[in-house]
Amino acid sequence: xxxxxxxxxxxxxxxxxxxxxxxxxxxxxxxxxxxxxxxxxxxxxxxxxxxxxxxxxxxxxxxxxxxxxxxxxxxxxxxxxxxxxxxxxxxxxxxxxxxxxxxxxxxxxxxxxxxxxxxxxxxxxxxxxxxxxxxxxxxxxxxxxxxxxxxxxxxxxxxxxxx
Amino acid sequence: xxxxxxxxxxxxxxxxxxxxxxxxxxxxxxxxxxxxxxxxxxxxxxxxxxxxxxxxxxxxxxxxxxxxxxxxxxxxxxxxxxxxxxxxxxxxxxxxxxxxxxxxxxxxxxxxxxxxxxxxxxxxxxxxxxxxxxxxxxxxxxxxxxxxxxxxxxxxxxxxxxxxxxxxxxxxxxxxxxxxxxxxxxxxxxxxxxxxxxxxxxxxxxxxxxxxxxxxxxxxxxxxxxxxxxxxxxxxxxxxxxxxxxxxxxxxxxxxxxxxxxxxxxxxxxxxxxxxxxxxxxxxxxxxxxxxxxxxxxxxxxxxxxxxxxxxxxxxxxxxxxxxxxxxxxxxxxxxxxxxxxxxxxxxxxxxxxxxxxxxxxxxxxxxxxxxxxxxxxxxxxxxxxxxxxxxxxxxxxxxxxxxxxxxxxxxxxxxx
Numbered sequence: 001x002x003x004x005x006x007x008x009x010x011x012x013x014x015x016x017x018x019x020x021x022x023x024x025x026x027x028x029x030x031x032x033x034x035x036x037x038x039x040x041x042x043x044x045x046x047x048x049x050x051x052x053x054x055x056x057x058x059x060x061x062x063x064x065x066x067x068x069x070x071x072x073x074x075x076x077x078x079x080x081x082x083x084x085x086x087x088x089x090x091x092x093x094x095x096x097x098x099x100x101x102x103x104x105x106x107x108x109x110x111x112x113x114x115x116x117x118x119x120x121x122x123x124x125x126x127x128x129x130x131x132x133x134x135x136x137x138x139x140x141x142x143x144x145x146x147x148x149x150x151x152x153x154x155x156x157x158x159x160x161x162x163x
Numbered sequence: 164x165x166x167x168x169x170x171x172x173x174x175x176x177x178x179x180x181x182x183x184x185x186x187x188x189x190x191x192x193x194x195x196x197x198x199x200x201x202x203x204x205x206x207x208x209x210x211x212x213x214x215x216x217x218x219x220x221x222x223x224x225x226x227x228x229x230x231x232x233x234x235x236x237x238x239x240x241x242x243x244x245x246x247x248x249x250x251x252x253x254x255x256x257x258x259x260x261x262x263x264x265x266x267x268x269x270x271x272x273x274x275x276x277x278x279x280x281x282x283x284x285x286x287x288x289x290x291x292x293x294x295x296x297x298x299x300x301x302x303x304x305x306x307x308x309x310x311x312x313x314x315x316x317x318x319x320x321x322x323x324x325x326x327x328x329x330x331x332x333x334x335x336x337x338x339x340x341x342x343x344x345x346x347x348x349x350x351x352x353x354x355x356x357x358x359x360x361x362x363x364x365x366x367x368x369x370x371x372x373x374x375x376x377x378x379x380x381x382x383x384x385x386x387x388x389x390x391x392x393x394x395x396x397x398x399x400x401x402x403x404x405x406x407x408x409x410x411x412x413x414x415x416x417x418x419x420x421x422x423x424x425x426x427x428x429x430x431x432x433x434x435x436x437x438x439x440x441x442x443x444x445x446x447x448x449x450x451x452x453x454x455x456x457x458x459x460x461x462x463x464x465x466x467x468x469x470x471x472x473x474x475x476x477x478x479x480x481x482x483x484x485x486x487x488x489x490x491x492x493x494x495x496x497x498x499x500x501x502x503x504x505x506x507x508x509x510x511x512x513x514x515x516x517x518x519x520x521x522x523x524x525x526x527x528x529x530x531x532x533x534x535x536x537x538x539x540x541x542x543x544x545x546x547x548x549x550x551x552x553x554x555x556x557x558x559x560x561x562x563x564x565x566x567x568x569x570x571x572x573x574x575x576x577x578x579x580x
Contacts, residue, residue: 026530091287094303099305159309
């Protein structure tokens with residue numbers, strides 16, 4: 001996937017992995033089942049409204065808390081094509097890259113994008129366009145090492161390719 | 164320009180003379196950990212890799228602790244998946260119900276984590292082992308899978324924040340109050356991507372259990388890891404519990420820290436984190452309202468160790484839990500459970516009207532064994548008070564020390580001994 005385009009769901013600071021996928025559903029590890037409860041404790045409407053390709057935009061420290069990979073898995077399986085945030089919690093950041101969920105840190109985009117905006121993201125250049133407002137932001141590009149993992153669509157494929 | 168303790172450990176495990184903050188490295192792993200929630204995902208990922216089994220059967224620890232004894236059929240299936248993987252790969256350190264404990268209390272007790280190690284665990288509180296002078300950090304299931312297969316993991320070398328601890332904590336002030344104070348001061352992302360390096364003469368006034376609690380909650384400030392220097396108390400702990408060789412690393416005099424804080428332990432007061440973030444802290448003196456509660460939980464990887472149970476028992480001895488309050492005590496490992504029994508602590512808890520459970524993470528993450536209904540309040544010695552963490556989205560968790568939790572159980576409201 002080289003780019004993403006979709007409608008924005010907007011959240012604030014410190015969206016934790018407990019609200020992304022509550023632990024009461026962690027007795028399953030099936031992506032489709034986890035997706036049914038994605039964002040349930042912060043936004044009950046999310047799963048009813050999300051369409052394939054939609055984008056999540058948030059403020060600081062997105063994905064803080066537990067190391068559950070079920071969180072980025074649920075977001076990806078719900079159809080989200082990209083998460084943009086001012087900053088990400090570090091375990092979530094690793095997990096998203098490792099499972100091939102595109103994420104971009106960009107404080108300006110996080111401030112300049114509202115819920116419902118149409119947004120386009122180019123992963124090669126890191127350019128984020130707010131189509132609704134006609135504005136553009138430069139997101140942080142990944143280090144080369146992480147680009148290789150993303151290009152391989154996750155850590156497992158990357159390791160298999162290295163062998 | 165010198166290196167921090169964390170940087171020295173990472174350099175040594177990457178085969179490098181020197182590393183600096185921001186550098187990407189690949190490090191050899193001394194231990195890879197997983198539990199019943201994260202391991203099934205890791206096992207599935209590892210099966211997609213072109214590898215023959217695990218890198219080292221002694222350097223993997225699998226601890227079903229979150230939803231065990233199995234809380235439902237799906238959890239039972241997860242545990243079965245982990246158990247079968249452990250047997251198939253002859254994993255030495257698989258801990259079944261009856262010999263298990265909450266992973267971060269269990270592994271140091273079993274001597275599997277020592278100074279100088281590099282440890283990853285598919286559980287965010289893996290940072291606990293920094294109390295012994297190890298570099299240990301939480302990762303997800305795919306990193307765990309890669310770690311089990313290759314014995315290696317990639318890291319971005321972290322910058323650091325130094326916390327210079329001085330003085331001696333007052334009675335009823337414990338490791339929990341110290342780390343809650345720090346999180347309140349720097350915020351839940353105050354140490355994002357960084358190592359939290361503890362230093363100073365005040366450390367000698369902290370028990371090992373205090374230090375485990377402090378390192379355990381480094382993640383609650385966003386930290387990559389928390390780490391303590393290795394002193395006589397840490398060496399004594401390792402000698403008592405472990406046969407493994409350990410290596411003591413010390414920070415260079417000219418190590419670079421992004422920020423430095425000095426904390427006078429003698430000035431700290433029992434501290435409580437209000438809903439719904441661990442940074443929403445108040446000292447007990449700052450709480451003006453009467454906060455009636457419904458439940459108290461004393462346990463978890465943060466505060467289910469022997470010191471914690473001794474303090475709680477001291478507060479509860481000869482007293483009774485207030486009418487209508489559920490007080491749940493969870494010793495973190497079988498050995499702690501046994502010792503608590505021999506010391507009469509369990510008798511004290513039961514006589515006070517508390518229940519005592521087998522080791523489990525259960526209530527901490529809203530799994531089972533103490534779920535909250537709508538509008539209920541809990542004082543808990545656990546580590547997170549996020550929305551819905553222990554049950555209904557409209558329930559509330561107040562994070563506190565075992566002393567405050569036990570006193571609150573007796574008073575029926577947030578209280579201090």
